[in-house]
Amino acid sequence: MTVTFHMEELGNGLKVIGERDPNAHTSAAGFWVSTGARDEDPGIMGVSHFLEHMMFKGTAKRTAEDVNREFDAIGAVNNAFTSAEMTAYWAHMLPENMSQSIDILADILRPSLREDDFDSEKQVILEEIAMYEDQPFWVLYEHAMERFYGKHKLSHRVLGTRETVSDMRIDRMKEYFSERYSSDNTILVASGSFDFDELVEQANDLCGEWSPSTPSRKHGVRKDVTDRSKILIPDLGQSYLVMLAEAPDCQSDDRYAAALLSHTLGGDETSKLYWSLVETGLCEEAQSSFDPRDQAGEFALWAVCSQEQLDQVEEKILEEIHSLPTTLIQDDLDRARARTATHAVIASERPLGRLNRVASNWVRRNEYTTIEQDMAAIDGVTVDDLIDLSKRYPMTPTVVARACSK
Incomplete structure (x- = not known):
């Protein structure tokens, strides 16, 4: 049986996408959100990456320890990343553990966003910025990108700066989350061995109540520069x-x-x-x-x-x-x-x-x-x-x- 592609859109705009290979011995799934550093206001540069960290700090159903323990219990490999244009949360697991993995991933995408977690994680982000500041190539690359893109938002640093992260407030993060982490700006993707109909049914159960926001991206035009x-x-x-x-x-x-x-x-x-x-x-x-x-x-x-x-x-x-x-x-x-x-x-x-x-x-x-x-x-x-x-x-x-x- 060959690899097949499937796509279905839920009533709230969230798209469920699958590339199914019944001969695969493992499965992978994740949520991709169409948002990144270029979608941030300059004053909250770094909020997308900061939010990625906050997703793992606990939800109404799970503590941060629960999230790690449950992934470990099923042997899933999981991670997340933030770039200039997208943020992703994924897991790689045995096929029989896909449903549980998606349950955890969907849950962490509706985090508690508690202020005490926000304050403690801010220090982690600042340490991460300091770590990159010790890497000469990275420092120069970000400097060059700022020169190349100028006022275009692709000049934004994914981690933000010491100033933008230090000055960030949790109410701004929550506003950004509500606008960008909406159902119609998110896709659930799966690959490997899985049942697509079951995947759509689970997506409806877990994500069907997520709200749309009709987000947009301001592309802008990069000015030529020498x-x-x-x-x-x-x-x-x-x-x-x-x-x-x-x-x-x-x-x-x-x-x-x-x-x-x-x-x-x-x-x-x-x-x-x-x-x-x-x-x-x-x-x-x-x-x-x-x-x-x-x-x-x-x-x-x-x-x-x-x-x-x-x-x-x-x-x-x-x-x-x-x-x-x-x-x-x-x-x-x-x-x-x-x-x-x-x-x-x-x-x-x-x-x-x-x-x-x-x-x-x-x-x-x-x-x-x-x-x-x-x-x-x-x-x-x-x-x-x-x-x-x-x-x-x-x-x-x-x-x-x-x-x-x-």
């Missing part, structure tokens, strides 16, 4: 370089070509940046990534090297970018395609990997594609497609940021 900056980090042993350029958004048909182009330039040990910078000893690390977002996107290029080599490294990266339209060959595409396809197929071998792919695609594009369709789209990209994309999105950075010790 910016160079440097931040000083005392006692830094190496220097860091981050460069950002405009890229296709997650709705674009160019997203497959963009991913392959980025991989060709700086994806791994077979990339152009690796051979020109890392293999030659100029850099410890040199990579690129493609980050498609909702009606926005960016190519990120970064390198780690000695401060004395920064100018030469940046020059080499620009040389590789500018030569792309004339140096791309079939072998480049074949290697990038093989590595990309391998990663995608390996991830799809487990229900949890399929869960993430199905849920992310639905949140981003409100669509379902099979792994076979994704592979066909990757296989359909030609060298001419890469060359054409490199001309329309030349990857020439408009924001360049450095982190140095002096």
